[in-house]
Amino acid sequence: MIALRDLWRTYHVGDSDVHAMRDVTLEIAKGDYLAVMGPSGSGKSTLLNILGCLDRPTSGSYTFNGRDVGEISDTDRTKLRQTEIGFVFQFFHLLPRLTAQGNVELPMLFAGVARAERRRRALDALEAVGLTDRVHHRPDQLSGGQCQRVAIARAVVMEPGLLLADEPTGNLDRAAAVEVMELLDAMNADGQTVVLVTHDPEVGARARSAVRMDDGEIVERR
Amino acid sequence: MALGELIAFAVGALRGHRLRTVLSVAGVAVGIAAVIALTALGEGARRYVVQEFSSLGSNLLIVLPGKVETTGMMPFGGTVHDLTIDDYKAVANRIPEVLRAAPLATGEETLRFGGKARSVPVIGTTRELVEVRRLRIGAGQFLPPGDPDRGGAEIVLGVKVAQELFGAESPLGRVVRLGEWRFRVVGVLEPRGRSLGFDFDDLVFVPVRTSMRIFNRSTLFRILVELPEDGDLEAGKEAVIDLLAERHRAEDVTVITQDAVVNTLDSILGVLTLALAAIASVSLTVAGVGIMNVMLVAVSERRHEIGLLKALGASTTQILAVFITEAAVLSTFGGLVGLGAGWAAIVAFVQVYPTFPAATPVWAVVASLVMSMVVGIFFGVVPARRAAHLDPVEALVGR
Incomplete structure (x- = not known):
């Protein structure tokens, strides 16, 4: 499904070049559950941004479902993010002025899904994450774990091929973290491809496979 | 989407x-309210003047001495003849198109009665002025009919003059002094207000010959000529000019039609209204910059x-669409609020000055709404x- 080959991502900082990713080669099959581990600054967030088409590699190739994503136009990358990629962030990034339902509807709003269908699919997605009774609550009325579950519902509502989670438990207490991880496990069990960035070994251990990054390189694979 | x-x-x-929303809405609202209120005042001024002059009747000609056109070199030195009472008589009697006419001779003199004195504009005219200017007599009657060369000693008072000098007492039959001359009051006008540049409530009428003697004038100020309602204004105008040209052996009078005066004032005041709108629009630009500022803060926040x-x-x-829409919604909402505020200001103004026909023209309402939206879009782009x-x-x- 996804193949990264000889991928480099280089930033120019002042006069010197900083390599956030060095020669990364990685394959992710459909239905995989991959954890990307490593200390902060090791390049795992950069990897996630490239996988999510938010960032472009400096060199190397990235194929998504057989398409070379490094070469396609911004419009096509936007389309890909809209339909094929779901994001979950450490700080949830819910819009505080919208209800849980409104937040889950957001990706469909920009995809041009009709109002009635948006509502139906948002309610379904919130039911799937166990928040049927919190549909009309705003983020400030929800706990951290509930917020992250809303964010997960939002990430999967477009039925993307790939779900990317950047430290999804990094801002949660232990109980809420377990809840969120069980949710991600269950989604993967239903066939959802999940790539997870974390530096929590316990979280990483739940994934079926894992890579460890250091200084922009993959130094260990499991 | x-x-x-x-x-x-x-x-x-x-x-x-x-x-933040309220403040930027207020910015636009002030600008739009200013546009609405100022155009309403300008439009009110225009309507007031147009109404005033239209009430003269569109079948009125005004003859004044002298030619106000530039016609190159004048033959025979270009002497301007006086407009005399004989000219008036000729115009009134010898032109079949003319329904009636009234002469005007003007001056200013002190009117005295008892211990009171008041400086008043004096209009020398004839009985015909009542019909030509549609005057209403409150008490007594207007100047007596007859030969305009007859210099009688009758006087008709404007209502304000009568009140100032006589209070509640009836002035009819009383003798007043106008300068060195003695007059007997024969009538008082009904309240009328301003017209033709005169406050009809604050002046007096005397026979035309008398007034020319008092003020030692040889020329009339104006001749007002009334044509039939369905008469041909241009033909009447030609006839008057021809007759006077023949009498003076040169075309040395100017004849103004009511239409020309009204149209000129109409367009002058229309431009004035536009100018007011343009001045008010400056504040809209300021409001637009405010919106840009607010939107820039919103983007970084x-x-x-x-x-x-x-x-x-x-x-x-x-x-792009999301943020431009946001700016446009902000400014359009401001436009609506400003429209309401401007309208309320005009309503309040009319309460205080009921005679002033202040009214916001429809074009100003439409233009200010469109303008507020355009301001939002324009300043929202960056x-x-x-x-x-x-x-x-x-x-x-x-x-």
């Missing part, structure tokens, strides 16, 4: 920052939101472009 959904999204975002929307698959165009081109990776960093 449909327009309705864009607007709903924009309204949601604006409601999240109430104080909502970096995360913009990054998120991009990550969720919102295109550059959609982000912040929206900044939002649309934000790098999502950087925008999403941090909390």
Whole structure:
């Protein structure tokens, strides 16, 4: 499904070049559950941004479902993010002025899904994450774990091929973290491809496979 | 993304920052209210003047001595003849198109009765002025009919003059002094207000011959000529000019039709109204810059939101549309509020000055709404472009 080959991502900082990713080669099959581990600054967030088409590699190739994503136009990358990629962030990034339902509807709003269908699919997605009774609550009325579950519902509502989670438990207490991880496990069990960035070994251990990054390189694979 | 959904999204975002929204709405509202109120006043002035002159009757000619056209070199030195009472008689009697005519001779003199004195404009005229100017007599009657060369000693008072000099007492039959001359009051006008540049309540009428003697004038100030309602204005005008040209052996009078006066004033005051609108629009530009400022702050404050929307698959165009819509909604709402405020100001103004026909012209309402929307879109473009081109990776960093 996804193949990264000889991928480099280089930033120019002042006069010197900083390599956030060095020669990364990685394959992710459909239905995989991959954890990307490593200390902060090791390049795992950069990897996630490239996988999510938010960032472009400096060199190397990235194929998504057989398409070379490094070469396609911004419009096509936007389309890909809209339909094929779901994001979950450490700080949830819910819009505080919208209800849980409104937040889950957001990706469909920009995809041009009709109002009635948006509502139906948002309610379904919130039911799937166990928040049927919190549909009309705003983020400030929800706990951290509930917020992250809303964010997960939002990430999967477009039925993307790939779900990317950047430290999804990094801002949660232990109980809420377990809840969120069980949710991600269950989604993967239903066939959802999940790539997870974390530096929590316990979280990483739940994934079926894992890579460890250091200084922009993959130094260990499991 | 449909327009309705864009607007709903924009309204949601604006409601999240109430104080800021209220302030920028107020900025636009002040600008629009100024446009509305000032154009209403300008339009009121225009209507007032046009009404005033239209009430003269559109079948009126005004003859004045002297030619106000530039016609190159004048033969025979270009002497301007006086406009005499004989000219008036000729115009009134020898032109079949003329229904009736009244002469006007003017001056200013002190009117005395008992211990009171008052300086008043004096109009020398004839009985015909009543019909020509549609005057209403409150008490007694107007100047006696007859030969305009007869210099009688009758006087008719404007209502204000009568009140000032006589109070509640009836002035009819009393003798007043106008300068060195003695007059007997034969009538008082009904309240009339201003017309033709005179305050009809604050002047007096005497026979035309008498007034020319008092003021030692040889020429009339004006001759007012009334044509039949269905008469041919241009033909009447030609006839008057021809007759006077023949009498003076040169074309040395000017004949103004009511239409010409009204049209000229109408267009002058129309331009004035536009100028007022333009001045008021300056404040709209200021409001526009305010909106730009607010939107720029919103863009940097909502970096995360913009990054998120991009990550969720919102295109550059959609982000652009979201922020421009937000600015347009802001300014259009301000426009509506300003429209209400301006309208309320005009209503209040009319309460205080009921005679002034202040009214906001429809074009000003439409233009100010369109203008407020355009201001929002125009000043929203820069912040929206900044939002649309934000790098999502950087925008999403941090909390």
